Amino acid sequence: MIRDKAGSPAMVLATVCIAQFMAPFMLTAVGVALPSLGRDLGASAMQLGLIEQLYVVSLAMAMLTFGRFGDIVGQRRVMLPGLALFTGLTCSLGFTTSVEMILLQRFFQGLGAAMMLSGSLALVAAAYPPEIRGRKIGLVSAFTYAGLSMGPVLGGYVTGHFGWRLVFLMSAPLGLAATGMCLFGMREAVKNASGERMDWRGGLAYAASVGLVMLGAAHAREIPLGPAMIAGGILGLALFLRLQTHTPCPLLDVGLLRRNRFFTLSCLAALGSYAATFGLTFFMSLYLQYAKGLPPRLAGFVLLAQPVMQVIASPLSGRLAERMAPARLATIGMLISAVGLFAAAVTIGPDTPLWLLVLELAVIGTGFGVFVTPNSTAIMASVQKRQFGLASGMIASMRTLGMAVSMSSITLIFALFMHDAAIGPDTLPAFLTSLRVGLTAFAIYSCVGVLLSLLRGARSAR
Incomplete structure (x- = not known):
């Protein structure tokens, strides 16, 4: 039987799915709009970089804290003000006239995103029993990847036809809908760690x-x-x-990390997976435009091969996780991603056919989609109910930290092989060397994730 302690399970799921879509969408869609924003407001290159960095940094800083706070006061009491803050700032950003105010608002928009995301999987885990929990978490994961993949496409189209301000404003109705559903369609959730101090x-x-x-x-x-x-x-x-x-x-039960090897290694495997895959789109976007000479719009469609497969594979792997050990399924997914990354590292070059690149991106996306849902399901099943918010916050924190590791690796590789040179015909060989080294590093991260996933063993759902 589906639980109803937090209100309608369908309403909980719908609210969480919208929140999981909006947060990554606001990262990738705004990234495409930055050049237009910079020209309009006279922003420097460093300020444009900070517009994205501050959003991601505030997410990573606050995710674990708000996940734990939700365990104590109830996840809905954290999610509702987070939705309101995120939606209000998303709308406000569309009218802001100075770069300094955008930077300030982006930081607090990230805090709002952390509040609405930190306990989202905890709410889903509390609303649905273990026997169908995997498919629901798979649906949530699919919305996350949909936000990541649709951001560049919609963001680029809207910016080109209507301006960068509408990139923010068009997301406000979704935020208002999610806030209304959380306010009127969800009841106060059970406090998993009631009586404990924050x-x-x-x-x-x-x-x-x-x-x-x-x-x-x-x-x-x-x-x-x-x-x-x-x-x-x-x-x-x-x-x-x-x-x-x-x-x-x-805030973080260190004893849990020591005693519960399954939980700890599952979280580290997630970190390895995101480190292996997040920077791939950035790398491949440069490759397609500089090495293959594709226009940005066509390059964007080629890059869709990875997230589209993630959207398809995530809910399917959620259903499979209800029939076989989630940890084993996650290991298979990570292994598929590693194979795709190694293949790309070996075959990439100026004359690589597009069909082969699309195939490799699809394999990587499939592997990641197969990994993330059962891995998240396994993490949620490995802790007591009083720690659902902590586990949900850890999953989100590993995702954000993995993204940071991935992009930092790219920065370091460019510093070693490209120095401060711009990408052009003269530096194309150095860029291709950087690309191969980067893809190899991503494949190694994925292999480390496979090893961690194997070492954790198996655990049945609670």
Whole structure:
């Protein structure tokens, strides 16, 4: 029987799916609109980069904290104000007239996204029993990839025909719909960790450390500032973990990471998977436009092969996860992605046929789609109900940190092989070398994920 403690399960699922679509859509759609925004407002290259960075950084900083807070006060009480904040700022950004205000609002838009996403899988896990939970999480994953894949296409079309402001404004109706469904269609969820205290001190320490690591990685070539920020962030994370062991009600139960090997390795496998796949679109976009000479619109359609397969594979793997061990299915998916990445690294070149590239992208997307849903299902099934929000926040945090690792790897590879040179006919061989090294690194990340997935063993759903 489907549970109704948080209201209509269908309403919970619909609200979560819209939220999971909007957050990545606001990342990739805005990325395409940045050149137009920069020309209109006179923004520098660094400011344009910060428009994307601040959104992702605030997401990573706050996801774990809000996931834990939702366990204590109820996930709906965190999601509802998050939806309202995200929607309000999305609308406001469409009318902003200065780059400085856009930067400020993008940071807080990311915080709103963290609030609405951190406990989303916890709400789905509470609304549906284990025997059908996998297919519902698969549907949620499909909406996430739909947001990622539709962002560049819709963002580019809307920016070209109506201007960059409508990229923000067109998302506001979806946010209003999700806010209304959360307000009127969802009841207060059961407090999974009722009576426990919130560790705000730990939340601030975690946020500061993650922010330093991510901003330092984005500016890794700026020596000594970038490496110093990364080192400070890593030291901060180490101190955070030590602090958590002496906190009565910690933000992150370090004992859980030690005792529950399945949970820990599943989270690390997710980190490896996102590190292996997120930067691929950026790499391939440059390759298609500079090495193959395709216009941006055609390059975008070629790149759709990966996310489209992810959208198709995610719900199907969710159903399969109800019939076989989710951990085993996730391992198979990661292995498929590794094969596709190694094949791309070996065959990529100036004369690579487009059909082969599309096939390789489709294989990578299929593998990732097969991996992520059963892996998320396995993570949610490996913890007690009082830790659903924490687990949901960890999944989202691993996704964001994996994205940061992927893009930081690209930055480092370009620094080693391209230095500060622009991509052009004279530097094309160096770019292709960078591309092959990058694809190989992504394949190695995927293989590490396969190893971690194998080492965790198997665990039945709770």
